Amino acid sequence: xxxxxxxxxxxxxxxxxxxxxxxxxxxxxxxxxxxxxxxxxxxxxxxxxxxxxxxxxxxxxxxxxxxxxxxxxxxxxxxxxxxxxxxxxxxxxxxxxxxxxxxxxxxxxxxxxxxxxxxxxxxxxxxxxxxxxxxxxxxxxxxxxxxxxxxxxxxxxxxxxxxxxxxxxxxxxxxxxxxxxxxxxxxxxxxxxxxxxxxxxxxxxxxxxxxxxxxxxxxxxxxxxxxxxxxxxxxxxxxxxxxxxxxxxxxxxxxxxxxxxxxxxxxxxxxxxxxxxxxxxxxxxxxxxxxxxxxxxxxxxxxxxxxxxxxxxxxxxxxxxxxxxxxxxxxxxxxxxxxxxxxxxxxxxxxxxxxxxxxxxxxxxxxxxxxxxxxxxxxxxxxxxxxxxxxxxxxxxxxxxxxxxxxxxxxxxxxxxx
Amino acid sequence: xxxxxxxxxxxxxxxxxxxxxxxxxxxxxxxxxxxxxxxxxxxxxxxxxxxxxxxxxxxxxxxxxxxxxxxxxxxxxxxxxxxxxxxxxxxxxxxxxxxxxxxxxxxxxxxxxxxxxxxxxxxxxxxxxxxxxxxxxxxxxxxxxxxxxxxxxxxxxxxxxxxxxxxxxxxxxxxxxxxxxxxxxxxxxxxxxxxxxxxxxxxxxxxxxxxxxxxxxxxxxxxxxxxxxxxxxxxxxxxxxxxxxxxxxxxxxxxxxxxxxxxxxxxxxxxxxxxxxxxxxxxxxxxxxxxxxxxxxxxxxxxxxxxxxxxxxxxxxxxxxxxxxxxxxxxxxxxxxxxxxxxxxxxxxxxxxxxxxxxxxxxxxxxxxxxxxxxxxxxxxxxxxxxxxxxxxxxxxxxxxxxxxxxxxxxxxxxxxx
Numbered sequence: 001x002x003x004x005x006x007x008x009x010x011x012x013x014x015x016x017x018x019x020x021x022x023x024x025x026x027x028x029x030x031x032x033x034x035x036x037x038x039x040x041x042x043x044x045x046x047x048x049x050x051x052x053x054x055x056x057x058x059x060x061x062x063x064x065x066x067x068x069x070x071x072x073x074x075x076x077x078x079x080x081x082x083x084x085x086x087x088x089x090x091x092x093x094x095x096x097x098x099x100x101x102x103x104x105x106x107x108x109x110x111x112x113x114x115x116x117x118x119x120x121x122x123x124x125x126x127x128x129x130x131x132x133x134x135x136x137x138x139x140x141x142x143x144x145x146x147x148x149x150x151x152x153x154x155x156x157x158x159x160x161x162x163x164x165x166x167x168x169x170x171x172x173x174x175x176x177x178x179x180x181x182x183x184x185x186x187x188x189x190x191x192x193x194x195x196x197x198x199x200x201x202x203x204x205x206x207x208x209x210x211x212x213x214x215x216x217x218x219x220x221x222x223x224x225x226x227x228x229x230x231x232x233x234x235x236x237x238x239x240x241x242x243x244x245x246x247x248x249x250x251x252x253x254x255x256x257x258x259x260x261x262x263x264x265x266x267x268x269x270x271x272x273x274x275x276x277x278x279x280x281x282x283x284x285x286x287x288x289x290x291x292x293x294x295x296x297x298x299x300x301x302x303x304x305x306x307x308x309x310x311x312x313x314x315x316x317x318x319x320x321x322x323x324x325x326x327x328x329x330x331x332x333x334x335x336x337x338x339x340x341x342x343x344x345x346x347x348x349x350x351x352x353x354x355x356x357x358x359x360x361x362x363x364x365x366x367x368x369x370x371x372x373x374x375x376x377x378x379x380x381x382x383x384x385x386x387x388x389x390x391x392x393x394x395x396x397x398x399x400x401x402x403x404x405x406x407x408x409x410x411x412x413x414x415x416x417x418x
Numbered sequence: 419x420x421x422x423x424x425x426x427x428x429x430x431x432x433x434x435x436x437x438x439x440x441x442x443x444x445x446x447x448x449x450x451x452x453x454x455x456x457x458x459x460x461x462x463x464x465x466x467x468x469x470x471x472x473x474x475x476x477x478x479x480x481x482x483x484x485x486x487x488x489x490x491x492x493x494x495x496x497x498x499x500x501x502x503x504x505x506x507x508x509x510x511x512x513x514x515x516x517x518x519x520x521x522x523x524x525x526x527x528x529x530x531x532x533x534x535x536x537x538x539x540x541x542x543x544x545x546x547x548x549x550x551x552x553x554x555x556x557x558x559x560x561x562x563x564x565x566x567x568x569x570x571x572x573x574x575x576x577x578x579x580x581x582x583x584x585x586x587x588x589x590x591x592x593x594x595x596x597x598x599x600x601x602x603x604x605x606x607x608x609x610x611x612x613x614x615x616x617x618x619x620x621x622x623x624x625x626x627x628x629x630x631x632x633x634x635x636x637x638x639x640x641x642x643x644x645x646x647x648x649x650x651x652x653x654x655x656x657x658x659x660x661x662x663x664x665x666x667x668x669x670x671x672x673x674x675x676x677x678x679x680x681x682x683x684x685x686x687x688x689x690x691x692x693x694x695x696x697x698x699x700x701x702x703x704x705x706x707x708x709x710x711x712x713x714x715x716x717x718x719x720x721x722x723x724x725x726x727x728x729x730x731x732x733x734x735x736x737x738x739x740x741x742x743x744x745x746x747x748x749x750x751x752x753x754x755x756x757x758x759x760x761x762x763x764x765x766x767x768x769x770x771x772x773x774x775x776x777x778x779x780x781x782x783x784x785x786x787x788x789x790x791x792x793x794x795x796x797x798x799x800x801x802x803x804x805x806x807x808x809x810x811x812x813x814x815x816x817x818x819x820x821x822x823x824x825x826x827x828x829x830x831x832x833x834x835x836x
Contacts (some may be wrong), residue, residue, distance in 0.1 A: 019753065019779075022777075022779065023776070023777055096776065102798060104796075104797070104798055108787060108791065108797075110797050110798060113775070113776075115779065115809075117809045117810070118809060196633075200808070200809055200810065201810055215614070215637065216637055219633065219634055221639050221640075221808075221810040221811075222639075239832070242832040245832065245834055246832065246834055248834075249834035249835055250834075253834075253835055335437065353829075357531070357827045358441070358514065358531075359440075359441055361437075361440065361533065361825075362825065363825055363826065364825070364826040364827075364828060365825060365826070365827050365828070366827075366828040366830060367828065367829050367830055368829075368830040368831055368832055368833075369526060369828055369829075369830025369832070369833045369834075370833065370834045370835050372834070372835040373526065373828060373830075373833070373835060374826075378522075378835065379522070379526075379528050379826060379828070380520060380522055380528060390618070390639075391533075391535050391536060391618055391823040392535070392618065392619055392639040392810070392811050392823070393639075393810050393811040393823075394823075395823045395824065395825055396824075396825060396826045397826075405809040405810070405811075405812075405813045406813065406814075407779075407780065407781055407782070407783060407813055407814060408781065408782040408783070408792075408797060408814045408815075409775045409782075409783050409784075410782060410783070410784040410785065410787055410791060410797070411771075411785050411786075411787075412784060412785055412786040412787025412788075412791075413786055414657070414660040414663065414664065414786055414787070415786075415787045415788065415791070416663055416664055416666075416667035416668075416671075416787075416788045416790070417667060417671055417788050417790035417791060417796065
């Protein structure tokens with residue numbers, strides 16, 4: 001009862017704040033972001049003290065060292081949060097942009113103007129620094145935000161919130177625009193997901209379990225980011241040295257993230273020439289190869305791939321490799337096993353580059369480039385709040401623009417409908 | 419069990435068809451639409467015969483004459499469906515459009531390309547002609563569609579589907595791209611709403627009850643169209659003759675639709691001059707007026723408005739009228755009682771026109787024009803599939819573009835991430 005009441009109260013206040021936020025100038029919003037950045041750096045001592053409470057609880061609970069690492073607010077992480085906020089402040093404000101304008105035969109001038117969505121519910125796992133990142137992106141795009149972080153980072157998130165509130169008030173922005181659900185009870189998420197009257201969009205960031213739970217229980221629209229089973233197809237006409245560099249970069253530069261390469265598809269006509277050398281470089285880089293029969297003949301160290309391997313998001317130094325007949329075979333494999341995330345073709349053939357770009361149904365489709373470019377910063381969107389793998393509202397990396405929608409504005413001179 | 423199985427089978431086949439549809443040229447899709455139009459006209463006799471089954475069942479059930487009217491497939495309605503399909507065929511194809519393209523410092527050229535959503539679930543009430551309209555818009559935008567019409571129109575919808583399937587096959591488009599759930603059981607809707615794996619978007623069109631039911635029970639994103647409580651504010655500086663014409667048009671041209679005017683707000687400084695004459699014209703047009711105290715003094719025939727009147731969507735010749743202090747008071751009233759649908763200001767003041775356009779949070783905001791222009795055709799989108807009053811994916815009238823999303827396309831020359 002009391003959790004339900006608290007969550008509703010927070011959501012109502014956020015809705016109220018979002019109305020004020022929608023009308024704020026970029027100047028005021030930027031000032032708030034810069035004050036948040038300065039505040040976080042100035043209060044580093046306080047943040048680390050509060051963070052220590054989460055860390056000691058984490059040690060008690062026996063969290064993995066990777067988890068403990070993500071949980072830690074070091075000076076470097078705090079500087080990262082502050083710099084992130086300054087970068088967002090420097091980005092153009094999407095709100096108020098008129099994306100199109102046209103004239104109707106009756107003289108009406110019709111345009112589409114970007115406006116904030118309203119209130120965003122942001123549900124995420126351990127990292128406390130996401131609190132500041134998400135708050136910055138939402139404030140800049142004129143949205144209020146309700147944050148529900150992982151219970152392991154509870155004290156850290158509340159401490160970051162305190163610093164943010166002080167900064168918002170100093171800049172003349174309503175403090176209710178950024179709220180943290182002040183409880184570790186899971187029940188609070190269930191309550192949040194029912195408040196379609198006050199919350200416009202839910203963005204969950206975390207493991208597949210969290211995202212499925214949220215999307216199955218929410219009455220509010222959810223932006224989903226499921227796994228990234230990313231493919232790279234080396235076409236018959238590929239520049240094979242370029243292909244090697246791009247495969248190594250896609251697989252090895254940061255294997256634990258969603259845009260890392262998971263399956264390599266190779267045209268059968270160049271497999272004999274390409275795979276032995278490629279295999280050697282991958283194995284030298286510590287990559288385990290799970291291949292089809294032809295691959296196993298060309299790379300002696302390769303293990304046999306099982307059917308499940310073709311849909312695996314390894315997030316590790318493992319790569320499944322398959323020799324395919326042609327581009328159609330490659331695209332059919334991607335359609336069957338892919339996750340609509342990121343796919344790349346390495347080719348020198350004009351027609352095949354066009355076909356791949358047009359026909360592959362993924363949020364980012366690349367020609368002759370690393371899968372690692374599926375990232376808001378890398379594609380030029382500035383900071384990103386997530387990557388959507390569903391085709392509603394946004395598809396692919398989401399920047400500030402994706403936290404807005406357009407309304408129609410109409411300039412008339414007395415027009416009536418006949 | 420069997421309904422569940424049928425719905426899943428239909429949805430799987432639609433998903434399969436949607437993959438083929440995404441790659442079809444505009445030529446093929448247009449040919450299919452024109453064949454559908456011709457087929458409906460040629461099979462008018464068959465359609466009317468099947469429609470008669472629904473009509474006789476409707477008479478037995480004692481449906482209202484308005485319902486019976488909506489249910490009837492007359493020659494005129496059939497010609498309307500055919501002409502609608504021809505109009506959609508003549509519209510530009512949104513699929514494949516690159517809406518933006520930019521160059522990154524590393525030479526990557528990044529663009530956003532429109533692609534179909536995939537499979538649309540369309541749930542609607544009595545009118546059987548919606549079957550053809552929705553099929554036309556979905557096919558043109560490269561989407562498969564699963565239609566669930568009102569049970570009263572069951573035989574008519576199935577008959578229309580038969581004609582459509584023949585046309586699709588004649589044009590080389592997979593027939594599974596347009597499906598009708600072949601049962602009147604409500605359970606089929608529940609099954610549809612669970613199939614997030616096969617259906618990308620649900621569009622319900624009908625009364626508030628249907629829309630709430632769908633949005634509370636769906637795991638698939640839903641485009642909601644709730645009621646339209648549309649406002650018009652006559653500012654101090656308004657051209658009062660223009661205001662009169664626009665009020666009459668907004669209220670009386672077609673009072674039963676969602677973009678008809680429901681509440682008139684009048685600046686207190688011009689109320690004495692404006693309201694007596696405006697009231698006379700409204701009453702002459704048969705409009706019942708429910709007003710605030712000041713309104714009642716200026717229009718003797720006005721009844722007192724109750725608190726509920728300010729949030730009523732009358733859909734009838736009734737208008738609530740309130741005298742307000744100024745534009746801030748007007749915008750506060752709209753924020754409190756409005757439905758984010760359509761609001762218009764009548765003004766000659768530059769600053770107030772800018773403020774109203776910027777600050778009013780509705781899907782269509784107009785200056786000096788009738789609220790009746792919130793319509794896809796009137797705003798220049800071509801045909802419309804609905805009006806969204808929620809700010810996710812689309813806000814306002816939805817045309818072909820709103821049945822697409824953009825993916826990122828990236829042209830590289832060997833770029834890797836550093």
